[in-house]
Amino acid sequence: MKRYLVLFAALAALWTAPALFTPALAALQVDVTQGNAQPLPIAIPDFVGDPQLGANVAGVVRADLERSGLFRPLDPRGFAERITNINAVPNFGSWRAVTAQGLVTGQVTQQPDGRLRVDFRLWDVYGQSQMLGLQFFTTPENWRRIAHMVSDAIYERITGEKGYFDTRIVFISESGPALKRVKRLAIMDEDGANPIFLTRGDYMVLTPRFNPTAQMIAYMSYIGNKPRVYLFDIETGKQEMLGNFPNMTFSPRFSPDGNQVALTLETGGNSDIYIMDLRSRAMRRLTSDPAIDTAPSWSPDGRQISFESDRGGSQQIYVMNVDGSGQRRISFGQGANGTPVWSPRGDLLAFTRRTGNVFSIGVMRTDGSGERLITSGGRDEGPTWAPNGRVLMYSRALAGGGGSQIWSVDVTGRNERRVLTPGSASDPAWSPLIQ
Amino acid sequence: MRRIAPTTARGPRYGVVASTLFHGMIFAAALFTFHRNFDTPDDSHVVPVDLVTIADVTNVAAQAPPVPEPEQMDAPPPALEPPPEPQMQEVEPAPEAPVPDFKIAKEKPVEKPQPTRKEMAQDFNALLNKLTAPEKPVKTAKPGSRIIQGVGTGNLMTADLADALKSQIYRCWSPPTGAPDARDLIVDYDLGLNPDGTVGGLQPTPATAAQAAGNGYTRAAAEAARRAIYQCQPYRLPPERYNVWRQVNPLRFDPRQMMGQ
Numbered sequence: 001m002k003r004y005l006v007l008f009a010a011l012a013a014l015w016t017a018p019a020l021f022t023p024a025l026a027a028l029q030v031d032v033t034q035g036n037a038q039p040l041p042i043a044i045p046d047f048v049g050d051p052q053l054g055a056n057v058a059g060v061v062r063a064d065l066e067r068s069g070l071f072r073p074l075d076p077r078g079f080a081e082r083i084t085n086i087n088a089v090p091n092f093g094s095w096r097a098v099t100a101q102g103l104v105t106g107q108v109t110q111q112p113d114g115r116l117r118v119d120f121r122l123w124d125v126y127g128q129s130q131m132l133g134l135q136f137f138t139t140p141e142n143w144r145r146i147a148h149m150v151s152d153a154i155y156e157r158i159t160g161e162k163g164y165f166d167t168r169i170v171f172i173s174e175s176g177p178a179l180k181r182v183k184r185l186a187i188m189d190e191d192g193a194n195p196i197f198l199t200r201g202d203y204m205v206l207t208p209r210f211n212p213t214a215q216m217i218a219y220m221s222y223i224g225n226k227p228r229v230y231l232f233d234i235e236t237g238k239q240e241m242l243g244n245f246p247n248m249t250f251s252p253r254f255s256p257d258g259n260q261v262a263l264t265l266e267t268g269g270n271s272d273i274y275i276m277d278l279r280s281r282a283m284r285r286l287t288s289d290p291a292i293d294t295a296p297s298w299s300p301d302g303r304q305i306s307f308e309s310d311r312g313g314s315q316q317i318y319v320m321n322v323d324g325s326g327q328r329r330i331s332f333g334q335g336a337n338g339t340p341v342w343s344p345r346g347d348l349l350a351f352t353r354r355t356g357n358v359f360s361i362g363v364m365r366t367d368g369s370g371e372r373l374i375t376s377g378g379r380d381e382g383p384t385w386a387p388n389g390r391v392l393m394y395s396r397a398l399a400g401g402g403g404s405q406i407w408s409v410d411v412t413g414r415n416e417r418r419v420l421t422p423g424s425a426s427d428p429a430w431s432p433l434i435q
Numbered sequence: 436m437r438r439i440a441p442t443t444a445r446g447p448r449y450g451v452v453a454s455t456l457f458h459g460m461i462f463a464a465a466l467f468t469f470h471r472n473f474d475t476p477d478d479s480h481v482v483p484v485d486l487v488t489i490a491d492v493t494n495v496a497a498q499a500p501p502v503p504e505p506e507q508m509d510a511p512p513p514a515l516e517p518p519p520e521p522q523m524q525e526v527e528p529a530p531e532a533p534v535p536d537f538k539i540a541k542e543k544p545v546e547k548p549q550p551t552r553k554e555m556a557q558d559f560n561a562l563l564n565k566l567t568a569p570e571k572p573v574k575t576a577k578p579g580s581r582i583i584q585g586v587g588t589g590n591l592m593t594a595d596l597a598d599a600l601k602s603q604i605y606r607c608w609s610p611p612t613g614a615p616d617a618r619d620l621i622v623d624y625d626l627g628l629n630p631d632g633t634v635g636g637l638q639p640t641p642a643t644a645a646q647a648a649g650n651g652y653t654r655a656a657a658e659a660a661r662r663a664i665y666q667c668q669p670y671r672l673p674p675e676r677y678n679v680w681r682q683v684n685p686l687r688f689d690p691r692q693m694m695g696q
Contacts, residue, residue: 027625027684030597033692035608035663070611101662124658126665131658159611160655347615390613412612 039072040158041099045083046076047106047120053143054108057118060147061104061154063191064165068155068391069415074100086121095125102131104154108143116140120150122157132157144193145434152433164386165190168431169393170208170217171406173197174424178401185219185232190430192420198232207427208232211254214431218242218252218261229263243276243283251294255302262286262296262305273307275322286324295339298322299366300346306330306366308338317351319366330368339382342366344432345389348411352381361394363411374413384430393419395426596672596680603670608663610690614652617694622647622657623685624664630677632669637661640685660688 044062047054058076065071081094086105095103106120115137122132134153136146145166152163173186173195183204188195198217199205206227208219217232229242229249243249245265252263261276265283272287273296287293291311298305306319317331317340331337335355342349348363353373359381364371379397386392390411396418397404403424409416419428614620622643627636639647639657647654664686672680 027682028593028596028600028680029685029687030600030683031687031689032601032604032608032660033689034605035610035688035690035693036606037612037693038609040609101666124662126662127658156651158655158658159613160650160652161611161613345615 039070040101041072041074042102042104042154043074043079043095043098043100043125044076044104045079047108047118048083048086049107049109053116053140054106057108057143057147057150058104058106060144060191061151064148064151065154067191067417069410069417070155070159071102074098086119090123092123092125092128095123100125102154102158104150106150110140111137114140116143116146118143118146118150122154144189148190161390162388162433164388164391164430164433166434167387168214168434169406169419170198170210170429170431171421171425172205172208172427173421174403174426175201178403185217186425187234188421195422198234198237207251209253209429210431212256212258212432213435216254216258217429218254218263220250220252229261243281251296253297255298256300257302262298264294264296273305286320286322287327293318297340297342297349299342300344304342304366306340306342306349308340315354317349317364317368330366331364331371332368333362333371337362341383341385343385343389344387347389350383350385350392352383359397361392361409363392372413374411375407375409375416377407377416380407382427384428386430387432393428393430395428397426398424593679596676599672600670600680600683600686604663604667607667608660608688610659610688610693611652611655612690612694614656616652617691619646619650619652620656620694621687621689621691622653622660623687624660625684626664626682626686628670628672628681628683630674630681632671634665634668637664656688656690663688 042065044058044065046058062073066073078098079095080097081091083090083105086107090103090105092103101124103123103125104120105123106118109117111117116139118136118138120134121130123129124131132153134150136149138146148166151165155161155163155165167190168187169190170185170187173184174181175184176182182201183206184201185198185205185208186195187198199221204222206220208217210217215234217234219230219232220227221230223230227248227250228245229252230239231242232239242252242261242263247266249263249265252261254261255275259278261278263274263276264271265274270290271292271294272285272289273293275284275286276282277284286296286305287307287309289309289311291309293307293309293311295308296305297307303322304319305322306317308315309318310316312329315336315338316329317337318327318329320327330349331351333353335353337351337353339352340349341351343363347365349366350361350363353360353362358378360373360378361375361380361383362371362373374392375394375396377396379399380394381397383392383394391408392411393406393408395404396407404426406419406421406425406428407416408419610620612620623640624643625636625638625640626634629635638644639661643653643657647657
């Protein structure tokens with residue numbers, strides 16, 4: 001009996017011991033709430049295989065990621081390890097030594113059938129593991145687009161957000177003296193490469209907007225001295241007037257499904273917002289206020305439209321349902337607020353704020369709260385969103401009527417920088433990701 | 436007593452033939468199923484090729500069809516004169532980098548958008564130390580501005596250690612801040628430290644691992660935190676209290692203050 005008691009006591013001791021000692025062994029708890037926002041140092045050596053194309057593709061990827069402000073591509077001249085085989089595990093120590101936290105290795109080869117094959121791997125230098133490996137095939141002329149797709153994939157893998165490098169910008173190219181300026185519709189890649197004129201410059205053009213497939217552009221042109229909305233088919237180069245109205249139409253914007261265009265129609269001195277169905281060409285009126293209602297922009301779900309109106313005495317931002325009901329003012333900040341543009345992510349509206357002679361780009365939540373200005377130029381207007389809702393482009397007028405430039409800025413207000421265009425440029429519109 | 440005739444008595448050859456056929460089939464099936472296992476790797480240093488072929492056909496439009504020159508539009512009023520050649524000389528010089536020049540595309544002025552953008556099939560390496568996810572993903576980490584809580588070591592006696600660790604990690608932590616919902620970016624780690632302050636073991640808590648598996652923002656946040664932990668090691672902490680800081684759990688990264696949320 002005594003033996004059993006001893007055994008029982010021993011078992012009980014074993015059972016309770018952890019409970020007695022656990023507090024002393026409990027883990028330390030730490031909350032890190034402040035960080036040090038820095039672009040990610042990333043090493044992108046020239047891709048192996050075809051030496052010329054390998055250098056070109058890597059160069060475009062480096063430039064894309066650097067431009068985003070979220071990456072810091074390291075100078076390849078400092079790399080200790082020379083990548084020769086992208087299927088071999090890199091020597092992570094040598095990449096840590098050059099302060100790289102990410103490493104991209106890639107290869108460009110010509111296939112027997114003439115196509116180009118691009119493979120790449122993204123490595124986590126500290127985690128010593130592959131984060132991503134992808135392969136593309138394309139025609140050799142398309143190497144720039146493949147480079148942008150590589151950049152998009154890396155951006156998405158590291159940030160958790162979709163990239164925006166494989167996109168295009170349509171804009172108004174301006175040339176000639178200030179009093180006789182020629183404005184032409186133009187298009188270029190997101191990085192400013194391949195700029196092309198789409199119109200001749202015989203007529204002034206304004207406010208180009210992409211449709212959701214990036215194949216069609218709606219814009220306003222002064223053909224016949226009457227400002228009206230036209231459609232431009234990028235594939236065929238064909239133009240057509242969107243409805244033949246006696247009065248002017250302007251400020252077009254495609255619906256998210258691409259089947260409708262919201263625009264402003266002026267009748268008898270009163271501007272109101274309408275929706276035109278592109279198949280039936282039927283017009284539906286949304287506003288009927290005697291004030292100027294214009295600059296419609298769709299929410300990504302297609303259920304609401306934001307617009308600007310001076311019905312309250314000054315130009316402010318309003319939101320309504322897509323049937324015109326529920327019109328309500330959401331901007332109450334200082335000065336005048338206009339050109340609201342709904343973020344593709346749906347969470348924010350970008351807008352232009354005018355206070356006196358100062359024009360700035362701002363963002364606010366779709367209920368008008370959380371308003372903040374994000375540009376510093378003082379002559380900034382006409383925002384357009386990157387398809388991921390993270391970056392904006394806009395026009396910046398130069399002092400003294402010296403033309404204008406296109407600039408971009410992160411939605412946080414960081415990384416404000418000029419988008420290089422040939423000559424003066426304004427009115428940018430960012431395409432969706434190319435399909 | 437009647438003897439039941441043995442089956443072989445009917446014709447042993449059938450059995451042999453059937454058996455041979457049957458075994459042959461098994462062998463063939465095995466060959467077919469396991470033939471990959473017979474391939475020997477060329478080089479043990481080569482990682483398994485896990486590149487994903489997105490599409491066997493070209494991902495981009497094979498060839499943009501000839502498109503009419505952009506200047507020749509079916510504009511309602513016909514254009515009267517040929518377009519002026521764009522001149523670089525007219526434009527102001529770019530301040531910091533070479534400015535691209537327009538080109539008038541002759542044959543393929545506009546790249547034909549691809550018919551479809553194939554979903555990029557991606558084969559990601561097992562993330563976050565291949566932790567198995569609990570059955571029910573935890574939607575968000577518990578919010579709150581708790582610094583130190585609980586019993587045992589989570590008290591004032593250890594607040595200085597927590598601060599010491601925080602002050603050494605934060606320099607290396609550059610969280611992604613673009614998520615619409617900042618709560619998606621809160622991640623917890625279980626960190627084991629060696630006596631010399633280097634990382635001995637590191638894994639996300641099961642809740643963070645589960646959330647990261649289904650949320651790209653959380654995954655990016657978890658990886659940014661992991662980079663920070665590795666980058667800033669070794670950590671300088673009082674060696675005589677190693678038993679207190681040998682295990683840090685949870686080591687939470689919460690960027691909401693940085694994002695103003």
